[in-house]
Amino acid sequence: MTRIHISEVGPRDGLQSIDRVMPLEAKKAWIAAEAAAGVPEIEVGSFVPPSLLPQMADTAELIAFAKGIEGLSVAVLIPNLKGAERAIAAGAEKMSIPFSMSETHSLKNVRKDHAAMVAEIRAIAELVAAQPAETRPHFEVGLATAFGCTIEGPVNEDNVVRLAAAAIEAGAVEVGLSDTTGYANPAQVKRLVRRVKAEIGADKLNTLHLHNTRGVGLANALAGLEEGITTLDSSLGGLGGCPFAPGASGNIVTEDLVFMLEAMGYETGIDLEKLLKVRSIIAEALPGEPLYGFTPDAGLPLGFAQVAA
């Protein structure tokens, strides 16, 4: 049975996209409850400066808290070398830097062109390599706007393949493909996953980060699975988006994704009944915030037998 690794990104991608700040205690309750439901990895925050994203100011505290949960992989987003230093100091187990395939988006988002980003990735990789093996975080590069950009429009696939190789050459352990803008379609997902895997090695691209902006998110996930993707980012209740990519709201919904995977016979290790109950923590902490997903309302099919976790 194939194991699919779910990385919950709601506490980072979800919460950074809304103006309100979720209280630290609510974040902890969310993380603890999702881990207890069997979610194996949670991106708990990011080391973007609090002046830009006050929602993420408690990321170091959340790392410390989440590391106390047995079996949970604790991930964070970092925007640059300084973020990497803070992530390492805080004890993050996985760090991911977004590398925008649209140079215009990269310049607008982090004021760096592609060459400067590759240099930054190299500096971070060197910092990571200098850490003792037992505390060295896993370093991944997320190829953002890989399927299209709200500023540039279509993104050249040859460039994505080339920049994926550049990120690996600069020292990233692996890359992921991110549909930051919700532009992807299943044919494109298949084609690009296949091309990038062929270029950098099948084991160096495992992750898709998808949004459900046009309702096609789970179809894109399916397309990725069929090309050997084994890690999927998603957000409980579909919270999420990119504040620098207008209209790019909503990661794929963890609840619906886990339903699909478990129904198909994939093993996620997640107890879906328990997962569905976690949603109330967000609803209570952020009253009125729109939550997405269909399985929470519909419930599980009669006689639905989950794969044993």
Place this chain on the structure above:
Amino acid sequence: MTRIHISEVGPRDGLQSIDRVMPLEAKKAWIAAEAAAGVPEIEVGSFVPPSLLPQMADTAELIAFAKGIEGLSVAVLIPNLKGAERAIAAGAEKMSIPFSMSETHSLKNVRKDHAAMVAEIRAIAELVAAQPAETRPHFEVGLATAFGCTIEGPVNEDNVVRLAAAAIEAGAVEVGLSDTTGYANPAQVKRLVRRVKAEIGADKLNTLHLHNTRGVGLANALAGLEEGITTLDSSLGGLGGCPFAPGASGNIVTEDLVFMLEAMGYETGIDLEKLLKVRSIIAEALPGEPLYGFTPDAGLPLGFAQVAA
């Protein structure tokens, strides 16, 4: 380029699931606007007795109206032989009868067991065969609850294969697979499409009727496409459901489906910009009615180039 045939079922499956009756003029405006956007087939209503479904009382008038639209295939749902007689009298070009794979659901829905349903299909097929060739409607059997039933739970796939063959043997031109309850997953869709095609002939199963009850509808559509499905039922704004299958609300959304197909390079013949504008007709005629779909809010991706219709 592969052509995918979209059959809009909102005026039937959508409207029968809500209590309010859409005025005849609004239905006509909806049908005309969707046909003008290039939708090639519309299920305009059903010949269920008006005492049961007053929302469908004007089906004969809608057939007459829709037949005046050039190039549009005019479909209706029929529950039984009497419905078939009325559909033929009204000039329907395509008739589809739901044949529930769950015998419990069939008994509850139309008070017929499987044997009685096969007899009914045979009687209808004989009636159809007796019509002059130029006005003979296309007769399809929709294998309802094929992926699971809200009363029985899981539905035996061997039975679905056997009953599909029985429907063809009884004279149906083709069968379709219907996820009436929104229980389907992509692995099951692939398996069942493959098995039914192998049993009755690949050209006798072309259609999937999917609901988005658990958010997996477009992933299921993708799975069907990969197994040679060429016709997809969907509903504008995701209106729809089965009044006899609780929680089974919401066909897959025509807007998002057409976005996915056109983005993938399939040809639908539908102008997506025009299609998105049709939604306002439903919103105005049924104020407050929830409409689903993401593409209408998000808009088309920057630089999105549609396949020429």
